Amino acid sequence: MQNIFVTGGAGFIGCNYVRLLLEKHPNYRVIVFDKLTYAGRLENLQDVAAVYADRYTFVQGDICDAQMVEATIQQHDVDTIVNFAAETHVDRSILEPDAFVKTDVFGTYTLLEAARKLGNLRYHQISTDEVYGHIEGDQRSEEGDKLHPRSPYSASKASADHFVHAYHITYGLPITISRGANNIGPYQYPEKVVPLFVTNALNDQRLPVYGDGKQMRDYQYVVDHCEGIDLILHKGEIGEVYNVGTGQEMTNLEMVEILLDELGKPRSLIQHVEDRQGHDRRYCMDVRKIMALGWEPSHTPEEAIRATVRWYVDNRWWWEPIRSGEFRQYYERVYGNRKVLA
Ligand code: NAD
Ligand code: DAU
Numbered sequence: 001m002q003n004i005f006v007t008g009g010a011g012f013i014g015c016n017y018v019r020l021l022l023e024k025h026p027n028y029r030v031i032v033f034d035k036l037t038y039a040g041r042l043e044n045l046q047d048v049a050a051v052y053a054d055r056y057t058f059v060q061g062d063i064c065d066a067q068m069v070e071a072t073i074q075q076h077d078v079d080t081i082v083n084f085a086a087e088t089h090v091d092r093s094i095l096e097p098d099a100f101v102k103t104d105v106f107g108t109y110t111l112l113e114a115a116r117k118l119g120n121l122r123y124h125q126i127s128t129d130e131v132y133g134h135i136e137g138d139q140r141s142e143e144g145d146k147l148h149p150r151s152p153y154s155a156s157k158a159s160a161d162h163f164v165h166a167y168h169i170t171y172g173l174p175i176t177i178s179r180g181a182n183n184i185g186p187y188q189y190p191e192k193v194v195p196l197f198v199t200n201a202l203n204d205q206r207l208p209v210y211g212d213g214k215q216m217r218d219y220q221y222v223v224d225h226c227e228g229i230d231l232i233l234h235k236g237e238i239g240e241v242y243n244v245g246t247g248q249e250m251t252n253l254e255m256v257e258i259l260l261d262e263l264g265k266p267r268s269l270i271q272h273v274e275d276r277q278g279h280d281r282r283y284c285m286d287v288r289k290i291m292a293l294g295w296e297p298s299h300t301p302e303e304a305i306r307a308t309v310r311w312y313v314d315n316r317w318w319w320e321p322i323r324s325g326e327f328r329q330y331y332e333r334v335y336g337n338r339k340v341l342a
Pocket of ligand 2: 193194217
């Protein structure tokens, strides 16, 4: 395995993974294939382009474009595909599901077809704990559980997982799938809750907590997730699914309190607002299968939140221009008329 095609590599998790891949495997070449939507940003990879110029190539393209995908794979003699490319924000999927079906479902199918036609390439799919849907009580999702997606985003991701699995069963494509819990860390677009709240707080703006804020999430550090993906790519059993997360959960309100504490900002910035439609109350995964492969996270959720806060404090150059562009119209659309709860 030497020539790795990383789709969505200019996004949040993708760019962290590209860094890890190039650092960890000095004999690998990485071809990032990314459409550069609002979430894909070349500045996420500017250091990579400078340090690894001889082993790193960037190609702007859409994973739904079969011709371009196949031509790029052939041109660079690709032997492995790792698919991060997706529309990823639940709130945007509620507003406009169309792009989610196109990229997350049809785009995945396009990559699978290319992998099959061009010599049964090794294929790894980046999936999410959201495909399991809301998890009751103190239960944990296991890899063999039935999928119960409840948002247009998670329905698209679950559909993609089914296609990936079907290509393994039908055509013998050598696939693996990882299902990650909530990632936080450097380069996450500030529509997602942790960077949104850090950057709002740094601007002394209110933090719009959906509903009662007692929803449970497993906030994992993005680099830990990337280590897990790399392990699965190299040591995972073909045809298998692996959950990746800390296995520790906290409420959104607990997350906000840690975040404000790290910033030294007052709790009065918290503002409860109308809940997200169809909001999944709790995700929680059983992560014993990936731990048995030899992985464990280096950060607890609290350490991950504190490290993320410090990155945003130190990297205003990265997020200030974002918050002054397309993001403003998006923010107005989602939060402008949102009911404030008493
Ligand atoms: P992101 O939104 O930050 O990045 C997505 C990237 O995909 C961007 O660079 C974008 O330009 C690119 N892209 C979008 N449509 C494309 C297309 N049609 N063709 C080519 N490129 C396209 O997302 P992220 O948070 O880094 O998520 C990456 C992957 O991880 C996604 O598959 C997501 O479902 C999954 N995931 C995310 C999390 C999380 O907490 N962020 C957790 C588990 C799984
Ligand atoms: O669980 C993995 C998933 O995590 C990924 O598959 C998705 O791509 C990623 O976006 C993320 O989805 P969530 O919906 O969990 O993340 P988000 O950051 O949007 O929200 C996290 C929690 O915070 C959720 O319970 C909703 C809440 N929230 C979010 C926003 C944006 C708020 O209370 N207020 C907000 O303004």
